[in-house]
Amino acid sequence: MAKYDINELFSNDIPHLKFLSTADGEKEIYDAVSRCLRCGYCETSCPTYSLTGKETLSPRGRNQLVRKLIEGKMKPSDAAAEGLKTCLLCGACTQTCYGKVPTADIVLEARREMSGHGKSLYYKIASMLVSRKNIYSYAIKFLYLLKKSGLTYLSEKLGLFYLLNMPGLEEAQKKALRTPLKFLTEKLEKDERLKGNGKISWIYFSACGTEFIYTENGLATVEILLMVYGDGIIMKNECCGLPAYNYGSLDEARKAARKNMELYRNISMKFNEAPIILDCSSCAAFLKSYPSLFSGNEEEFENAKNFSSKVKDITEFIKPAEILHRLDSQKLEGKRVTIHDSCRASHGQGIKQELRDVLKPVLKEKLCEMPESDHCCGGAGAFAFTNIEISKKILERKIKNISSVRPDIVIASSTSCLMQIEKGLKEMYPSAKIMHYSLFLKEFLLKN
Ligand code: SF4
Ligand code: SF4
Missing domain, CATH: 3.40.50 (Rossmann fold)
Structure with a gap:
């Protein structure tokens, strides 16, 4: 994340950190942070607090940090920025909190504020790249070819990733090794069993991680669905929108959500309504949260509610x-x-x-x-x-x-x-x- 000046970003002159999108509609973010009673009951459930013992890296500390930013009491400090940047957004704190304070959502909204709500060129490019599946697939194949040709190895040896201040990219390119050249939907498109010739019992949503990296997991999910539940089809969906959401662009996330909801509407009109099955829990959780993206528009909110009610993680869908x-x-x-x-x-x-x-x-x-x-x-x-x-x-x-x-x-x-x-x-x-x-x-x- 780029360096920024917290006081500048959270200046009192800008309408900042006003609303938090939740499944129950938009809430004042200040109300949400004010619900934190500072009891500390959540502290030991937080991985970053358990690891460091630092209050600024705890759920309570993060809520207080955002509260002070909103009140204009926060002075610029790297420690404050660190508190927001290091939250895993895992949600463990909310689960243990009696008041169900949505710390991860609060942190995410504060981070979006830091990145200018996805408006900077860097974030625009990043969220566009990761939210459009066709562009993303070419980028991944390109990365794979770079690796195969040895160019990324050379960059690593020369320390280029560190010179570019992107040491994480070095880790990312190492992991790109298992990227297959043929992605999941390419492997499945000729499968006659998935043409949907009659009533369907399920719709498979190909999550990016399964589509581009762990294709064998997707193939296994589809085989199980066919064997146990009968006919179904592949959704040929867009990215769920989670990367754009996390990079700060709610607009890009909404665009991805609208495309997926429209795809589902078309499928249900052509065939019938059916559960949407995913085998990546992160994407399944995000699809279930689509209504929160449209809390300002009643019609879209209702569409999103209907869509998300159909979403099932494979781990919950299969019944004994x-x-x-x-x-x-x-x-x-x-x-x-x-x-x-x-x-x-x-x-x-x-x-x-x-x-x-x-x-x-x-x-x-x-x-x-x-x-x-x-x-x-x-x-x-x-x-x-x-x-x-x-x-x-x-x-x-x-x-x-x-x-x-x-x-x-x-x-x-x-x-x-x-x-x-x-x-x-x-x-x-x-x-x-x-x-x-x-x-x-x-x-x-x-x-x-
Ligand atoms: S987030 Fe909840 S559990 Fe944690 S300190 Fe605040 S009120 Fe207590
Ligand atoms: S969401 Fe953030 S604050 Fe909450 S437990 Fe996870 S790392 Fe800690």
């Missing part, structure tokens, strides 16, 4: 009664399995028990629960690239918790967690591997 008779654990002889609850599944959507209801009866004693299964892994979207040191330390705690139950397989449901924990396991506990829930079901539990 529908699948248990198809599962056994023969292929897992001698193996131990544990579950990492992604923040956007557990804190963002309240999903935790659903996948255990499917897995426990089959895995029995092979399922070994790790401590703090819903503690953030430090991935948090681009957080791992922008806050490298904190992210690494949070990851170490996650891997310590994982290794304490000696698993062979770790199950997760968000792209960011898959990337982050894959990296952590390789470095600190290489005898275990991470798998997406769908892929795990397909590879290990589904009977032939």
Whole structure:
């Protein structure tokens, strides 16, 4: 994030930090921060506070910081900026807070203020790039080819990423190695089973992480949907809009949401209404929050409510009664399995028990629960690239918790967690591997 002057950005002359978009409509952001009673009950649930013990890096500290900025009492300080920049937006604090203070939303709104609500050229380019799937796909293929040609290796050796003040990019390009040249919807477009010739029971929404990186997870999800629920189709959707939302451009996020809602409307008119299934919990949580993007427009708000009511994370969609008779654990002889609850599944959507209801009866004693299964892994979207040191330390705690139950397989449901924990396991506990829930079901539990 670029350097900025907090006093300048939060000057009393600018109408700033006024509203917070929530699922119940727009709220005065000052009312939201004022609900924080400073009791500190949430502190130990916060990964950055647990790690550093710093009040400015705690939910209470962050709420007080935004409150002071609004009141004009805040002096310019890097510590204040650090408090906002280092929030993982994991939502763990809100879950433990009696008053349900939406600290992550408050922090995000303050960050948008810092970046000029996506109006600077840098943020405009960034949010446009990541929100348009076709442009994004070319950019990723280009990155992949650069890596294959050895140019990114050369840049790394010459320290170019550091010269450009983008050390996180170095991490990002390393992870681009697993990018396939053929993306998920390209792989699925010729599949005759997905033409939707009659009534459909599901619509698959291809999240960017699955589309561009973990295509095998998407293929597994689609196979399970076909096998268990019958006919369905691929939505050929845009990006969900989350990256634009996080980069500060609510307009770009709204554009992506409108396109996806229109696609859904067209599909439901051509076929019938059906659940929209995702296999990335971050994107599923964001699609469920679409109504908050349109809280100022009644018609769009109602459309978004209808759309989001159809959205289902694959981890909640599959019900034990529908699948248990198809599962056994023969292929897992001698193996131990544990579950990492992604923040956007557990804190963002309240999903935790659903996948255990499917897995426990089959895995029995092979399922070994790790401590703090819903503690953030430090991935948090681009957080791992922008806050490298904190992210690494949070990851170490996650891997310590994982290794304490000696698993062979770790199950997760968000792209960011898959990337982050894959990296952590390789470095600190290489005898275990991470798998997406769908892929795990397909590879290990589904009977032939
Ligand atoms: S966010 Fe909630 S739990 Fe945390 S200090 Fe404020 S009121 Fe207490
Ligand atoms: S959202 Fe997560 S990182 Fe941010 S204050 Fe809350 S618990 Fe801490």
